[in-house]
Amino acid sequence: MIANHRTLTRELDAVLFQVIKASLSGIVQEMQNSLFRTGFSTIIRESQDASCAIMNAGGDVVAQHVVLPLHIGCFPACCNAVMKAYGGSIREGDAFLINHPYEGGSPHAPDIAVITPIFAEQELVGFCGSIAHKSDIGGPVPGSCSGQAKEIFNEGLHLPAVRYQQGFVTNEEVEKIIASNSRTPELVLGDIRGQLGADRLGENRLKNLIVKYGKDAVLACYSQLMDVAENRVRQAISQWRDGTYTAERFVDDDGIELNKPVRIFVTVEKKGEMLHIDFTESADQTKGPANIRFPLVQAACAYCLISLIDPQMYVCSGLFRTFDLAVRDGSVLSPRFPAPVNTYNPTVHAVIDALFDALSHIVPDKVRADGCGSRSIVIGGRNTHTGKSYVQYEIVGGGTGARSNKDGLSGSTNNQGNARIAPVEIIESEFPTRILRMELIKDSGGAGRYQGGLGICREYVNLKDARFSLRSAKHNIPANGMHGGLPGRTGA
Structure with missing residues (x-):
């Protein structure tokens, strides 16, 4: 089948390729809009x-609208876990859940x-998927998210690949298990159902695309997308200087x-x-x-x-073909x-900061300092009004690192942490809290x-007794400056 797809790739009309490519992007964007609105x-x-993403029948990402960059690695691992668990028993109308970091890729x-399968002419032609954080x-x-967890059993309910729907009918037992393990069951089940709706929307749109242009053309486009992404990156890399460089960063603890920083060390050749x-x-x-x-x-x-x-580059699994990656079993990575x-x-921030540092010697005009x-x-x-449990989960950004030709951004999320900062009005209307101030911290970015x-x-005032958890970094070890620039201020 793969060989046939590659043959079709060479014959696929260039205009038709661009039309299908743009359609795949539009489908994923529509899925994502549906998920955020519901x-x-x-x-x-x-x-x-x-x-959200669309995967081929092998689980490789063929289209992803990037909100959270890390999910390009997560989707294939989750799809592979589903295929390993259910294999030839996957049918139209199925839906699967998985959140296990070791058995899947969450x-x-x-x-x-x-994850939902997509069938055309009784053939599995891919998957629609969505990954979303639960309260x-x-x-x-x-x-x-306990910062003192010593094993994943301290981190909540873990689901291997489980069948959530069969013949478009929901397995209520699975929902009962999830609900009974959550402090906010209505929110968690509501969000899962929203994800399922986004996946089903993607399925219908992709089936319509296949009807319009033919299964062979769409599958050929899948394969060609991988090749185009790979060739685009290889061409860019070939223009960079050869060499071997190292860099390191540390997570506070x-x-x-x-009192033990966690070292991330990379060698890039x-x-x-x-x-x-x-x-x-x-x-x-x-x-x-960590x-x-x-x-x-x-x-x-x-x-x-x-x-x-190219920040506007089309995102698919073909990018993975352009680098060899080595990690050590039993290491933090x-x-x-x-x-x-x-x-x-x-830890991912430290990985990215170290990578950018090492790559700055290979691509010196793209150098950038560390951010928050x-x-x-x-x-x-x-909750003050309902008496039910609530979980107020917020993502709070900071400053991004200075670049080779301009300042960093203030009050933004950084690197892979690309989610939005929730508006003050929403937080105060939904949770028993008041935000007294939200402001930029003067001179907190590294000078240079x-x-x-x-x-x-x-700054917050809680109106009811509550428990507080923090997932944070760079409280002890500041963001590095580059080429003589000073480090940023540490967090508090």
Whole structure:
């Protein structure tokens, strides 16, 4: 089948290829708009901590509208887990759930993937998928992101690939299990159903596309998209200087060993049109939840290449063909089960900052300093009006690093942390809290010819007793400056 697709790729009309390509992008965008408009939680509806994609029958991403760059690595791993578990029993009308970081590819357990198969002429031609953060799926703290977790069993409910719908009929037992493990069951189930609706929308749109242009043409476009993305990146890499360079960054700590920074070390070798990226000298896996799984490392590498080459680049799994990636089993970037993983974002920031540092020697005109780290706050308690449990999950940005020819951005999210900061009015209307101020912090960006962006101060008053959790970084180790620029201010 693959050989046939490659034959069709060479014969596919150039105009038709562009039409189908644009249609795939439009379908994913429509899926994503549907998901954000139907989201029950502020996490999805306001912060847009979710993304959608179309995969081919092998699970490779053929179209993704990038909100969260890491999901380009997560979707294939989740699809592969579904195919491994259900194989030839996958049928039209099925839907699958998975959030297990080790059996699938979710960054952490709150990120639940909904995967649905797409059939044309009784043939499996791909999958629609969505991954979205859930307000709470159990565990010892509201929001399910305990900074003191020592194994993933402290991080809430974990689902391997499970069949959520069969013949378009929902398995209510699965919903009951999820609901009984969440402090906010209505929100969690509402968001999952919204994801399912977005997937079904994508299925219908893709089927219509196949009817319009033919199955062979669409499948040929899948294959050609991979080749075009690969060739685009290889051509750019071939223009870069050859050489081998190293860089390192540190995460403040893992949440358990508080005085022990976590080292991320990378060696990048560029030769011809290929990159070899080696993280094997990074720290051992941590006791606390600073570990990340291989799909996230892979996605971080792809994100860096997109940023350096063309931020408007079409995103698909073909990008993975342009670099070799090495990680060490048992390290912080390839932990062994059941090592905890829920505070993955600070580690991914360190991976990306180290990569950009090493690549700055290869592409010197694209140099950039480090920006803010991850800032997620979780406040949980009882709602003033309803008496029900609530989980107030917020993403708070900071400043991005200065670039080679301009200042960094102030009050923004950085790197892979591309979700939005929830509006003050929404937070105050939905949760028992008041925000007294939200302002930029003067002189918080690193000084230099071009300055780093400014961080954010956000001050709260809780109107009810609540529990507070923080997923954050760069409180002890500041964002690095580049070429003599000063570091940024640490967080607090």
